[in-house]
Amino acid sequence: xxxxxxxxxxxxxxxxxxEEDLVIQGTVKGRIILKENLYVxxxxxxxxxxxxxxxxxxxxxxxxxCATDKVEIAAGGRAVGDIKAPRILxxxxxxxxxxxxxxx
Amino acid sequence: MSEPMTIIGTNTFVNGNLEGDEDLTVEGRVExxxxxxxxxxxxxxxxxxxxxxxxxxxxxxxxxxxxTAQESVHVTEQGRVVGDISAPRVILVDGASFRGNxxxxxFDVDRATDGFASKGLPRKARAEGExxxxxxxxxxxxxxxxxxxxAPVPTRRPVAAPPKPAAPAKAAQASAxxxxxxxxxxxxPPPPPKVRxxxxxxxxxxxx
Numbered sequence: 001x002x003x004x005x006x007x008x009x010x011x012x013x014x015x016x017x018x019e020e021d022l023v024i025q026g027t028v029k030g031r032i033i034l035k036e037n038l039y040v041x042x043x044x045x046x047x048x049x050x051x052x053x054x055x056x057x058x059x060x061x062x063x064x065x066c067a068t069d070k071v072e073i074a075a076g077g078r079a080v081g082d083i084k085a086p087r088i089l090x091x092x093x094x095x096x097x098x099x100x101x102x103x104x
Numbered sequence: 105m106s107e108p109m110t111i112i113g114t115n116t117f118v119n120g121n122l123e124g125d126e127d128l129t130v131e132g133r134v135e136x137x138x139x140x141x142x143x144x145x146x147x148x149x150x151x152x153x154x155x156x157x158x159x160x161x162x163x164x165x166x167x168x169x170x171x172t173a174q175e176s177v178h179v180t181e182q183g184r185v186v187g188d189i190s191a192p193r194v195i196l197v198d199g200a201s202f203r204g205n206x207x208x209x210x211f212d213v214d215r216a217t218d219g220f221a222s223k224g225l226p227r228k229a230r231a232e233g234e235x236x237x238x239x240x241x242x243x244x245x246x247x248x249x250x251x252x253x254x255a256p257v258p259t260r261r262p263v264a265a266p267p268k269p270a271a272p273a274k275a276a277q278a279s280a281x282x283x284x285x286x287x288x289x290x291x292x293p294p295p296p297p298k299v300r301x302x303x304x305x306x307x308x309x310x311x312x
Contacts, residue, residue, distance in 0.1 A: 003113030007126045010110045014120010014136055020113050030120055 008043045024059070042076065057094075064098075114149060122154075130165070148182050161191075170204075 003020040006012060010026035017033040024044040032038065034052040044059035053069045055061075057077035065071055067085035075093030082099040090096055108126040112118055116132040123139035130150040138144060138152070143160040146152050150165035159174045161167075163183040171177055173191035181199035188205040196202055 003111070004116040004132070005109065005111045007108045007110035007124065007128075009108055009126045010122065010124030010128070012118060012120060012122045014118060014122075016116065016118050018113065018116030018132065020115040022113075022116065025108075026110070026124065 006044075040077070112150075146183070 003022075004018060005023045006016075006026045006028060008025040012026070012028045013030055015031040015033070016022065016028060019035045021037045021039070022032070022034055023039045023041060024046060025041045026043070027045045027047075029047045032046070032048050032050045032052065034050075036053055038050065038052045038055040040046050040055070040057045040059040040061055042058045046059070046061045046063065048061075048063045050061070050063060050065045050067075052065075052067050054072075055065060055067055055070075056072045056074060057079050058074045059077060061077075061079045062081060064081045065079070065083045065085070067083075069085065070087040070089070071083050071085040072089040073079050073091060073094040073096055075091045077091070078095040080097045082101070083096075084101040084103075086102060088100055088102060110124065110126055110128045112128070112130045112132045112134055114131045118132075118134045118136070120136045121139070122128070122134060122136065125141045127142045127145070128138070128140055129145045129147060130152055131147045133151045133153075135153045137154050138156045138158065140158040142158070143162065144152075144156060144158045146161075146163045146165040146167055148164045152166070153168045155169045156167075156171045156173075158171070160176050160178070161171055161173050162178045162180065163185055164180045165182070166184045168186045170188045171185070171190065173189075175191065176193035176195065177189050177191045178195040179185050179197060179200040179202055181197050183197075184201045186203045188207070189202075190207040190209070192209050194206050194208060
């Protein structure tokens with residue numbers, strides 16, 4: 001289990017930064033800066049610019065994503081915004097709108 | 105993990121407003137504000153620099169900011185708190201460190217001293233002509249008013265006031281002890297919601 005969990009009823013308006021995995025089941029607005037993995041679970045809603053190593057989206061993300069490793073939008077996941085990452089996976093059933101930049 | 109639960113891990117820093125309806129454990133760092141309808145736990149190593157509004161707070165780490173809790177604030181042995189605490193129950197364990205004001209609400213100095221010789225007699229009662237019945241009636245009409253004195257015009261501040269009326273009242277006690285005793289009994293059973301008075305009490309306390 002990841003070290004930081006934002007539970008489903010939690011709303012954070014501001015900035016989250018860290019060096020450990022982050023699981024979002026609730027709502028985060030603002031900015032996220034991570035050096036590890038970010039998981040936006042089904043109930044998760046993120047309206048933020050995101051900088052991270054990896055991100056896996058099963059919920060909703062609105063904002064620009066910049067990942068140093070990988071961005072994965074799972075089936076059922078929704079993302080709106082520009083993505084910049086060397087590896088980008090969009091699963092069948094995922095919804096995405098935005099620009100993709102895979103230049104490493 | 106069936107219970108909804110939020111954890112801010114040791115290497116995570118949240119800056120901003122955080123609100124929700126579930127327990128929150130802070131092992132890392134949070135700055136800004138926290139509004140919860142459940143319990144906030146600041147673990148050892150956790151640092152919270154925020155104004156906090158929660159049901160319960162348990163502090164084993166460092167907390168800087170004002171805390172308002174609907175139920176309780178518990179500062180454990182390792183806890184360090186700087187700021188004002190407002191909660192009906194505040195527990196400071198031996199070893200805990202705290203600097204700031206504590207407001208446990210309007211448990212009311214007036215009421216606490218009520219039992220003792222029914223001090224600060226209502227001024228009305230001092231007036232000889234007044235009948236107990238009239239006194240009772242006026243009280244019944246506004247049951248939520250916690251103040252012991254019917255307060256003719258001025259002093260509405262419960263905490264600051266007692267000394268003044270108490271002194272002259274001593275003389276009057278002999279004349280109307282029965283009245284006072286009766287009113288004291290009448291008042292004691294239903295603790296009315298006294299939340300409204302907190303702000304005022306606090307303002308008074310903050311002077312120093």
